[in-house]
Amino acid sequence: MRGMEKLAGVLPRGVEVFSLRPDGVVLFVDRGGARELGPREEFLRFIDTGQFAHYLVGDARTSPERPSNATFKLGVVGPRSAFTPHAHGGEHIVLSLGHAACGLYDVERGRVSEVRLFPGAMIRIPSMMPHSFANRGGRPLHILAANTGFGIDHEDYAITADEAERRIGETGRAARSLGTLDRVATDYALLAASLRDIERLQSTRGIGAVSVRERLAARLRRAAYALEGPR
Structure with missing residues (x-):
């Protein structure tokens, strides 16, 4: 310090x-x-309890009606934890600074794809793609996350399976695509089912482990910080 x-x-x-x-x-x-x-100092709740975000561009109320083009925030993901599967109304870009994982629903193949992320890996996720982000490590994970158009307070920032199922009754009919957020065109039944698939995979396979090589790399990274960090 x-x-x-x-x-x-x-x-x-x-x-x-x-x-x-x-x-x-x-x-x-x-x-x-x-x-x-820390969580009590300039951090906001980040989708789930125990996850936190600090806005660098935009704020929690960013929306198409109150635009800042995008939000950019520093996130802190709790040890050995995962976000509730969800889909964003806008494009989503995440830079992982630790050992993470992302479960993504591939609509074309009809299955969940699991992507392991390492420090310095950045993933870009299209709008309305069902996904979940997890911290495989035993320490808090830092991420830098950018979302186009929406802040956390907006109802379309993170649409969970529960919310998608609620919206099925509102629309009255289903459509064929997840690629739009139009309340009539979005197939909320398909979205909800896709998100449930990710939930089931998380419950059966868990978050995923950090390998021996990754643990060794993490120790070396902490040693490098001790030498390179501010003095």
Whole structure:
């Protein structure tokens, strides 16, 4: 923390620096000083209880009616946890800074694809694609997430299976595509079924483990941070 405090003395006003430590701690510094960011300090609930987000662009109320084009946020995913499967109304891009996994429903093949992510891997997910993001590791996982058009407070930010099933009754009929958020055109029955498939896969296979090689790499990464991090 001492090195971050020294940095505060040279930063121009308005500039912010984040240090994302391998142990899950987030250090923040601006002209006013340095501190550790936590769930009670400038973090919002991130879809599920125990997951948190800090907005860098846009805010939780971003929407087509209140646009900022996109939201960009720092997320903290709890150890050995996964988000409830969902689909976003806009495109979704996630940079993983740890050992993560993403379950994606492939509509064309009619099955769930599992993608293991490593530190520095970035995944881009089209709008309305059912998916779930998980932290395979035993420490908090940092991610950088960008969504086009929607903030967390918007009803179309993260549509879960429960919400999709509720909307089936609203639309009165089903359509053929997941590729649109039009309340009439979106097939909420197909969306709900796809999300349930991801839920069942998570419940039977679990989140996934961190391999021996990944654990060794994580130890080396923490050692590198000790040498390279702020002093």
